[in-house]
Amino acid sequence: MKIRPLTIEGAWEVTPAQHGDSRGTFLEWYRFDALAEAVGHPLDLAQANLSTSARGVVRGIHFADVPPGQAKYVTCVSGAVLDVIVDIRAGSPTFGAWEAVRLDDTDRRAVYLAEGLGHGFCALTEGATVAYLCSATYRPGHEHGIHPLDPELNITWPVGEPLLSGKDAVAPTLAEAGESGLLPSYDTCVSYGKQLQSG
Template identity: 65%
Template sequence: MEIRPLTIDGAWLVTPRHHGDDPGLFLEWYQAETFAAAVGRPFPLAQSNISISGRGVVRGIHLVDLPPGQDKYITCVSGAVLDVVVDLRLGSPTFGRWEAVRLDDANRHAVHLDAGLGHAFCALTEPATVVYLCSSPYDPAAERTVNPMDPDLAIDWPEGPLRMSPRDAGAPSVAQARQAGVLPAYVPRHPGR
């Protein structure tokens, strides 16, 4: 398993080790010791989720209040998604930037996000199944959303008709979320990166 940082502090791309033979494929997509050595701390698993979406569905941008925060470890086990990390941490040197990574059932990559980072994805296939490991349980009172179509973010979503839930489509812009005081503060966790 190889883990390398993305350009946003607290976001990591994970390339699992594949063991294939004629009957199929076995993946080591998470190893606690390797993860902790690369990221600098263990990943405390509290909940796992599965999201199934049709082509063109955009989910997010979601984040959780700090505290409690929620680290996420995400992969696409069937189909393909454009997975997007958005830095919404006030005071971060990369505040307002985003980075996209293709997650699919061929490359088998995963992404790890520190608490405080925003997360979204767009399903590229019909359907796409995304699996999340989360460091804290779901708490609707602590979850925040930012509109994935915010022109100030200018995320380069795929061409074609896109669909969102009413909640995501009606989410505030980054500026509105900032004004409402719901964006987290940046706390560097990976000095020297």
């Protein structure tokens, strides 16, 4: 398993070693110890989600209040998606930046994103199935979104007309979320991360 940091602090790409023969393939898609060594603390697994999406569906950009936030470990178990991580932490050196990683059922990559980062993806195939492990359970009223087509973010979604949920379609822009006080603070996220590292 290879784990490398992405350009946005708090985000990593994970590439598992695959072992295949005529019977099929085996791989470790998540390793508690390997991720903890890279990140600096273990992922406190509280919830596991699974979604299926039609081709062209865009989900996100979603995030949760910090603390506790919601760190995520995401992989695509069937089909393919373009996974997008957005730095929405007010005061971050890379505020407003985004990075995309293709997740599919061939390379079996995963991404990890720390608390306070925004997350979304675009389904590149029919029935794209995404599984993600979360560090905290869903908390109504503490989960938020930013419009995935916000021109300020200028995310290059690989579809002409993304299909959005009703909730995502009316989500605020990054600027509007900042003006209304919804965005997590970079300093708060860093401080919370240090608390997790110290146990």
